[in-house]
Amino acid sequence: xxxxxxxxxxxxxxxxxxxxxxxxxxxxxxxxxxxxxxxxxxxxxxxxxxxxxxxxxxxxxxxxxxxxxxxxxxxxxxxxxxxxxxxxxxxxxxxxxxxxxxxxxxxxxxxxxxxxxxxxxxxxxxxxxxxxxxxxxxxxxxxxxxxxxxxxxxxxxxxxxx
Numbered sequence: 001x002x003x004x005x006x007x008x009x010x011x012x013x014x015x016x017x018x019x020x021x022x023x024x025x026x027x028x029x030x031x032x033x034x035x036x037x038x039x040x041x042x043x044x045x046x047x048x049x050x051x052x053x054x055x056x057x058x059x060x061x062x063x064x065x066x067x068x069x070x071x072x073x074x075x076x077x078x079x080x081x082x083x084x085x086x087x088x089x090x091x092x093x094x095x096x097x098x099x100x101x102x103x104x105x106x107x108x109x110x111x112x113x114x115x116x117x118x119x120x121x122x123x124x125x126x127x128x129x130x131x132x133x134x135x136x137x138x139x140x141x142x143x144x145x146x147x148x149x150x151x152x153x154x155x156x157x158x159x160x161x162x
Contacts, residue, residue: 032076034066055093
């Protein structure tokens with residue numbers, strides 16, 4: 001007996017084929033190590049060049065990103081983009097709050113918050129963490145619970161009486 005409902009359309013006559021209009025490009029992934037925040041000089045007008053000092057909070061922020069689980073998946077271009085984002089972060093932490101919206105948009109691309117990670121379909125491997133916290137007993141169920149025996153039938157009841 002065939003399935004319920006009408007027969008499916010010929011694939012060539014379907015309105016939607018759910019194909020990507022553009023072919024996907026597959027790239028070879030090369031993990032890159034996190035760079036340190038660079039030392040550099042900025043032009044201070046007529047006074048000449050002045051050494052840029054990273055705010056302490058930006059240095060802590062950078063260290064957080066270097067140690068993050070997302071960093072395992074960063075390539076060299078990702079680190080370059082995050083380095084530019086560090087400049088925006090420094091701008092915010094030195095008092096220019098007009099850069100806060102730009103900072104929020106930039107860190108969202110890297111999965112900074114739970115919402116960002118959900119949107120990017122990132123998920124932490126909770127099972128690995130749970131397994132590592134589980135105590136390793138090594139004992140079998142028989143060793144933990146002993147030999148199990150069936151309980152005797154209650155008196156006055158026959159098997160099958162319900």
